[in-house]
Amino acid sequence: MWCRLLLVLLLCQCEGILASAQNVGNLPLVGVLRLNTPENVEPIPTIFRNSLAALGQVDGRNIRIEFRLAAGHADRFPELAQRLVNEKASVIVASGDAAVRAAQQATKTIPIIAVVDDIVASGLISNMAKPGANTTGVSILATELDGKRVDVLKRIVPSSQRFGVLSDPSSAQARPQQLIDTARALNIELITEEVRSPDDFLPAFASFRARRVEAVIIRSSPLLSGFRTDLCNLSLTHKLPAIGQFREMAEAGCTASYGVKLAEMHGLAAMFTDKMLRGARPEDTPAQQPTKYELVINSKTAKALGREPAGHSARRSRRGDRIGGPMSAIGPKRTSLGAPHMSAFRDKADMAPRRARYCRRTGSRSFVLQLRLLTTDFADRSNIHASAGVDADVTSWLAEWTTTYAASRLL
Secondary structure, rough: HHHHHHHHHHHHHHHHHHHHHHHHHHOEEEEEOOOOOOOOOHHHHHHHHOOOOOOOOOEEOOOOEEEEEEOOOOHHHHHHHHHHOOOOOOEEEEEEEHHHHHHHOOOOOEEEEEEEOOOOOOOOOOOOOOOOOOEHHHHHHHHHHHHHHHHHHHHOOOOOOOOEEOOOOOOOOOOOHHHHHHHHHHHOOEEEEEOOOOOOOOOOHHHHOOOOOOOOEEEEHHHHHHHHHHHHHHHHHOOOOOOEEHHHHHOOOOOOEEOOOOOHHHHHHHHHHHHHHOOOHHHHHEEOOOOOOOEEEEEEHHHOOOOOOOOOOHHHHOOOOOOOOOOHHHHHHHOOOEEEEEOEEEOOOOOOHHHHOOOOOOOEEEEEEEEEEOOOOOOOOOOOEEEEEEOOOOOOHHHHOOOOEEEEEOO
């Protein structure tokens, strides 16, 4: 009798599990196309799921989020995108030009949320205000910030005259004119190596060394940011200071990074996804750009390569001090057409002359620059966080960064 009862309970439990699985399978599908592998895709899934959950879209409860990963091979995107179309996905979120183009070729009706370097210059939408067709999304200004990275790297390696540029042709569709113009103005020769998969990384760095490159600019790309640990290790092995797009690249071991924040970028993608799930039309939903940019210096890597900022050891010994007082700032506000307005700076008191140096405004562009000096060794996790508002040309501010900081708090 007890055996029969136990068998009945087990059968009921199995039926409940099957019913639950069927219910989850019937939820609206949000398919995410990325170039990563399962090993290096974090923290993107966590950021994206949490951002959607904050908007009321909870994975496994009222939506189903599935990441379809190309594992470093962009030629897999057409197959992955077609599978999502066959499974009747409600929304497709695609990171990088190659993923977006594959999704656009697979469907003309399913909303596509693009997360790319320059969404208009790459020809993925007609304009920011009226995207048209079934694609809208996030444009991270990568090509516009390329010139800033050249300037930052030149400040870190002031005697250098030859920079390597690591580029992913499947992602960097727009011409890097600002990178070229800035390098020309600084009398820097650019040596470009194109990579299409992780197998191309080692030959690219070997070529840089053979051609006497003195530092490396890692352009924005899902491939290059996704496999950041491999790239940062190669830059250390070949003793080449490298600058990338995201903070996570500096944390992985690159000398520096300058660009948007992953949390904001994928938070915007989640916001677009929520709108599409609630019935918005992508052709009528203006694309957006992030408004916060940060510069991150990995002091451990800089020291290992002989590029440690002057006086850094002394500053670490008194890392609890505040220099210049507290300051908060708002980044550049942008219209749907991408035209930036003046930043607004907030403070409880009038800005001191020292802080005013950091808040010059030229033309119509101002940026918020967050500088974090990272000591990534496990024995000492004492990081200094400095924040300053600067204009789009960071040259004059970086000229002072080795001697003056606006240290606002400890991380």
